[in-house]
Amino acid sequence: MSDPLELQNRLLKQAAKSFRGGTLELFEARFKRYFPDLLEALGQVYPHQLEDTLNRALDILRRAYKERSADLRRLDLERNLRPDWFQSPNMIGYVAYADRFADTLEGVREKIGYLEELSVNYLHLMPLLEPRPGQNDGGYAVQNFREVQPDLGSMDDLETLAGALREKGISLCLDLVLNHVAEEHEWAQKARSGDEKYQNYFFMFPDRTLPDQYEQNLREIFPEFKPGNFTWDEVSSRWVWTTFNAYQWDLNWSNPDVWLEFAEIILYLANRGVDVFRLDAIAFIWKKLGTNSENQPEVHALTQALHAMARIAAPAVAFKAEAIVAPADLIQYLGQGAYYGKVSDLAYHNSFMVQIWSSLASRDTRLLAESLEQFPAKPSGTAWATYLRCHDDIGWAIDDSDAARQGMNGAAHRSFLSDYYSGQFPGSDARGLVFQFNPATGDRRISGSAASLAGLEVALEKGDEGLITLALERLLLGHALVLGFGGIPLLYMGDELALLNDYSFEDHSEHAQDNRWVHRPRMDWREAEKRKLPYTVEGRMFGGLQKLIAARKKLPHLHASLEAKVHWQDNRHLLLLERSHPLGRLVQVYNFADTAQPFPTWLLGIQNPFDHLSGYNLGGTLELAPYGRMWVSEWTGNGDL
Ligand code: GLC
Numbered sequence: 001m002s003d004p005l006e007l008q009n010r011l012l013k014q015a016a017k018s019f020r021g022g023t024l025e026l027f028e029a030r031f032k033r034y035f036p037d038l039l040e041a042l043g044q045v046y047p048h049q050l051e052d053t054l055n056r057a058l059d060i061l062r063r064a065y066k067e068r069s070a071d072l073r074r075l076d077l078e079r080n081l082r083p084d085w086f087q088s089p090n091m092i093g094y095v096a097y098a099d100r101f102a103d104t105l106e107g108v109r110e111k112i113g114y115l116e117e118l119s120v121n122y123l124h125l126m127p128l129l130e131p132r133p134g135q136n137d138g139g140y141a142v143q144n145f146r147e148v149q150p151d152l153g154s155m156d157d158l159e160t161l162a163g164a165l166r167e168k169g170i171s172l173c174l175d176l177v178l179n180h181v182a183e184e185h186e187w188a189q190k191a192r193s194g195d196e197k198y199q200n201y202f203f204m205f206p207d208r209t210l211p212d213q214y215e216q217n218l219r220e221i222f223p224e225f226k227p228g229n230f231t232w233d234e235v236s237s238r239w240v241w242t243t244f245n246a247y248q249w250d251l252n253w254s255n256p257d258v259w260l261e262f263a264e265i266i267l268y269l270a271n272r273g274v275d276v277f278r279l280d281a282i283a284f285i286w287k288k289l290g291t292n293s294e295n296q297p298e299v300h301a302l303t304q305a306l307h308a309m310a311r312i313a314a315p316a317v318a319f320k321a322e323a324i325v326a327p328a329d330l331i332q333y334l335g336q337g338a339y340y341g342k343v344s345d346l347a348y349h350n351s352f353m354v355q356i357w358s359s360l361a362s363r364d365t366r367l368l369a370e371s372l373e374q375f376p377a378k379p380s381g382t383a384w385a386t387y388l389r390c391h392d393d394i395g396w397a398i399d400d401s402d403a404a405r406q407g408m409n410g411a412a413h414r415s416f417l418s419d420y421y422s423g424q425f426p427g428s429d430a431r432g433l434v435f436q437f438n439p440a441t442g443d444r445r446i447s448g449s450a451a452s453l454a455g456l457e458v459a460l461e462k463g464d465e466g467l468i469t470l471a472l473e474r475l476l477l478g479h480a481l482v483l484g485f486g487g488i489p490l491l492y493m494g495d496e497l498a499l500l501n502d503y504s505f506e507d508h509s510e511h512a513q514d515n516r517w518v519h520r521p522r523m524d525w526r527e528a529e530k531r532k533l534p535y536t537v538e539g540r541m542f543g544g545l546q547k548l549i550a551a552r553k554k555l556p557h558l559h560a561s562l563e564a565k566v567h568w569q570d571n572r573h574l575l576l577l578e579r580s581h582p583l584g585r586l587v588q589v590y591n592f593a594d595t596a597q598p599f600p601t602w603l604l605g606i607q608n609p610f611d612h613l614s615g616y617n618l619g620g621t622l623e624l625a626p627y628g629r630m631w632v633s634e635w636t637g638n639g640d641l
Helices: 004-016 023-045 047-067 070-081 098-102 105-110 112-117 155-167 186-192 209-215 256-272 297-313 327-334 350-362 366-374 400-405 410-421 456-462 465-484 503-507 515-519 525-532 537-553
Strands: 093-096 122-125 129-131 142-148 171-177 180-182 230-233 238-241 248-250 276-280 318-321 346-348 383-387 433-438 443-447 488-492 574-581 584-591 597-600 609-611 621-624 629-634
Touching: 004 023, 004 047, 023 047, 023 256, 023 297, 047 256, 047 297, 070 155, 093 098, 098 105, 105 112, 105 155, 122 276, 122 488, 142 155, 142 256, 155 171, 155 256, 171 256, 180 186, 209 230, 209 238, 238 248, 256 297, 297 318, 297 327, 327 346, 327 350, 350 366, 350 383, 350 410, 350 465, 366 400, 366 574, 383 465, 400 410, 410 443, 433 515, 443 515, 456 465, 465 488, 465 537, 465 584, 465 629, 503 515, 525 537
Parallel strands: 093 122, 093 488, 122 171, 142 180, 171 276, 276 318, 318 346, 346 383, 383 488
Antiparallel strands: 129 142, 180 248, 230 238, 433 443, 574 584, 584 629, 597 621, 609 629
16 A cells, blocks of 8 residues: 555645635545544454545545535534534434325425424434335335435425524434445345345345354344344345344445445535434444444444544534444444544434333332443443434343442343333333344343333223322423433433334334334324423423433533443432532432432532532422432522532
């Protein structure tokens, strides 16, 4: 390979040919800044095709940079000046299916006012790029990354929506499905018809020899939908790697053409106004015989190279990793070791979500505290995406050694949680459905809306005011944790109104076999009006959330660069989390019991404690209400900090 500096300058010279005036300077500055990242990462994965890949990457960069609108260039500058934009306590995320929320992209635009009621400034619209018709894994089987699902609107509508959101300070997050495409995607079609170039985009095998060898170490993701990780394709007479559903063909990222395709797609979408890319199923994109083909180091090199591309041509963009994996693997997605600061900016905190539900079931916070204590610290320039519910099932990611350290048995606890949330455990008011029972591992994941899992469905059926209040308090406790942890809290559509399970999915043939649709309801805008009536369930939930959000936005302590640390104490129903900020400490207290708990305020270790959630100064020993929560810092006289 040539000398890196010489190569950099050669590429820049080539780029200069197509620029005029000042814009070249900016391109050059960014290119010089990120070229080493690009070179290093691509060198790791494509050592034999490095120069060719770089040349083609440069071409993509040059075009994307030139096409970027004035508006987006301004955003690039703004975010370069405020690189912690996504770490601010002001960040409030909302996640919705465009059609279930507002029918179309234009409909979403008309509902921006509703998002503003919740101070939302980050909107994740669930997969909306053109999926295959019929069953498509909720849009995660994309057949064209450059078109929008036709019944939602067009690419122009997406651009208009992104612009309208930007005007209101709301960033737009879209899914980028990296691991696979729909079998109807042009690449798969060509591969199927024997085109060798495109066969190299996938993993296709003439017989079972290699699939059988790979299979020895692979997990099954959807054991009920499709056992195994390979599917026989009649047309090409090949076994095709399909980790998820048979119609989702895994891409071969060891082929630089695939990386280049995605680099181009990312910049194409970024130039339409997409701010954040949710890197779907990213853990699976590099396969290696003899391993489980998850979380391979090459995944991070590929991400680093894509990240560098975005930093050069569209630095307003952020990456969010969707890796539902063990803590030690997860933390890699935010950049460890050589990848520090170079991969995803955000990642889902799956473990925190699981632990919240676990402690709500057991009324005991020790395992939650243990898991947080053991969790590796993240790089200070990154942030967690925290959430109580999302569109997926909940898998009980309880670490066996965390459980053992708390005198518990991991497998027994996981089994208890499945029993509890499917309503089988005596006394449980949860209404979840078992998703993808795996007889080999005993795994039973759970589907269900936050409200139904928290007992609201049963409470409403019984018409029991006391139970309704407890369920709502449970939900508000969960959201207080999500909003108070630091990072971008993601409110999942419907949860702000405590929407229950929607069993109508059983009547739709393309959804009936996938019970995750039970917690993907449609917004009922007439019902949503009830949020304005403070005595209704909807009003209590919505108003409660608004209060939590208002408190969050006032607390600089919640900046995501800081870690939340466990403050151990003796009452196992209580969780205390502490954050140290130059402005002083913030201690959060959460009661996971359905009974009031005495709380001696000296435990906080804060002089003149002030609770930002109730607006009260605290003192002595107080009674913390069932599922009560407090965010406490020192009283400074103005009630703020
Ligand atoms: C992600 C999505 C999930 C989907 C899977 C396969 O995990 O969240 O809904 O089924 O990827 O694309």
